[in-house]
Amino acid sequence: MRHWLQLVLAIWIVGYGSALALQADDEQLAGEIKVQNAPQDQAIAARLRAITASLSGLENVEISVNAGVITLQGEVANTQLKNDMTAIASRLEGVVHVQNQLQEQLAVRSRLAPAAEKFREMLGTTVQMLPLLVLAVLAVVLFWLVGSWLSNRSALLRRLGLSELATNLGMRFVRLIITSIGILIALELLDATALVTALLGIAGVIGIALGFAFRNIVENYLAGVLLSTRNPFAIGDFIQVDNFTGKVIRLTSRDTVLMTFDGNHLRIPNSQIITSPMLNFSRNPLRRFEFTVGVSADLDLLVVRQLAITTLQAMPGILAEPRPRVLVQELGDSSVTVQVMAWVDQRDTDFLKARSEAIRLVKTTFDNAGIEMPEPIYRILMVDTLTKDEEKPSSPATPEVVIQAEPAVDVSTDDCIEQQFQQELNKSDEENLLPAVSDDPLAKGRN
CATH class of the missing domain: 1.20.58 (Methane Monooxygenase Hydroxylase; Chain G, domain 1)
Structure with a gap:
């Protein structure tokens, strides 16, 4: 019996709470719409018309109010004005509901009207400014x-x-x-x-x-600025960059143009010249060449050294100062390697010709003096398979050596590349950031 009483009490409490909630909701709804002292419909309409009159684009809106319900009719320029009109009307005191029946203007003239108005405003502002x-x-x-x-x-x-x-x-x-x-x-x-x-x-x-x-172009341009400022070479200088060699023709804002010994034009980007080791063979007109000679280990090296020095000193184009030098470079199993060095003036003497003639004259002198330049020695074991009745073949006759007269030594500068170089300088109209070649004798005869 007690359980039944508890169930009935719980149902009553729930029902009573729901009734109180419904009563509160009714009171709240009743408070949202004022029945007493509510603004008149004419006052609401007048207030809303005054608002629309002060806003651009709402001139064609028709407003009617009946029992607090606002009805909006007419045309507006766009959807934004339509939504704004609804928001403005719903905020007025005494408004119960807003019926928005506004239509968007579809005529081209009406669409262009706001833009024309803005253009007129901008034109007026421009005239003022x-x-x-x-x-x-x-x-x-x-x-x-x-x-x-x-x-x-x-x-x-x-x-x-x-x-x-x-x-x-x-x-x-x-x-x-x-x-x-x-x-x-x-x-x-x-x-x-x-x-x-x-x-x-x-x-x-x-x-x-x-x-x-344009990273590479900017790098080459800045490198060209640095090269033209530092002047590491001049027009006609013989330089080597990495494995490329040639005479400098011009320096542009992007690359450096060289003429190789075979007459070709070589363009090297300026950034590569800045970041790579460079040899300038023309800054110092004096240049040393060297080569090695192998002689027999049984010879007196002092005699060999003096004989090579005397040969170089008598050769045209070899400078007396600095003097030629001969150094013992390496001692091998069956020979001794000797290094021969001498200096030339590149303004008067061709470097490659001088080195070639020096090698030829030293070899000729050593041959005439009986100085052997031995070849590598190999030991070979031979087994004699001939019978007694067989005869060994006779050795071939030694060929007769014909001694010819010593030709004249030519170590003069080679002007073949120089002529092509000058022709290129005269006929090319490309920009050159290097100063022109002066009449300084140090600038002549470089190779």
């Missing part, structure tokens, strides 16, 4: 003219020892800075300094993109 626009344009033109005038005054930078390419780059940088100052002043006059931040951001992004896209 016309004096400032004229001042801004004059500021940009004035600063551009000043920058151009200063960019043509490159004598100061040249006095500092800068090259032509570095001077041109510096002048362009000066002109860019001065023109940028004029643009900033113009934007300040137009009260558009916020545009500068946007332009700088865009320029930064574009600069990064161009930097990655």
Whole structure:
């Protein structure tokens, strides 16, 4: 019996709570719509018409109010105005509901009307700012003219020892800075300094993109500036970069042009020349050649040394100072390697010819003196298989040696490449960042 009483009590409590909740909801709904002192429909309509009259694009809206229910009819320019009208009407005091029956304007003329209005406003603003626009344009033109005038005054930078390419780059940088100052002043006059931040951001992004896209071109250009400033070589210098050798024809903003000994044109990127070891054989007109000779280990090396030195000293084109030298380089199993060195003046003597003639004369002198230049010795065991009745073949007769007269030694400079080099300099119109060849005798006869 007690359990039944508890169940009935629980059901009553739940029912009583639901009744109280329904009563509270009814009171709340009743409080949302004011029955007493509610604004009149005419007052709501007048207030809403006053609001629409002050907003652009709502001139064709028809408003009617009945018992707090607003009905909107007519045409608006776009969906945004339609939604805004609903939000405004629902916020008025005394409004129960809003019936939005507005239609969007589909005529081209009505669609272009807002744009035409904005254009008229911009035109009016432009007319008002016309004096400032004229001042801004004059500021940009004035600063551009000043920058151009200063960019043509490159004598100061040249006095500092800068090259032509570095001077041109510096002048362009000066002109860019001065023109940028004029643009900033113009934007300040137009009260558009916020545009500068946007332009700088865009320029930064574009600069990064161009930097990655033209990285090799920028590297070669900057390397050309450094080469033209440092001047590690001049026109006509014989240089070696990595495994490439040739005479320098010109230096451009992107690459260096060489003429090889076989008459071909070789273009090496400037960045490779900057980052690679380079030999300049023409900066010092004196150059040493060397070669090695193998002689018998039984000979007196002092005699061999003196004989080679005497031969080189008597050879045309070999300098007396620095004197020729002969050094013992290596002691082998059956021979001794001797290193022969001598100096030549490249302005008067061809390096390759002198080295070739020196090798020939030293060999001839050693042959005449009976100095052997032994070949590698191999021990071979021979087994005699001949019978007593067989005879061994006779050895071949020694050929007769014919001694000819010693030809004249020619170590003069080879002008074949030099002629082609001069023709290339005279006929080419390509830019050359290197200074022209002077009349200094050190600049002549380089090879």
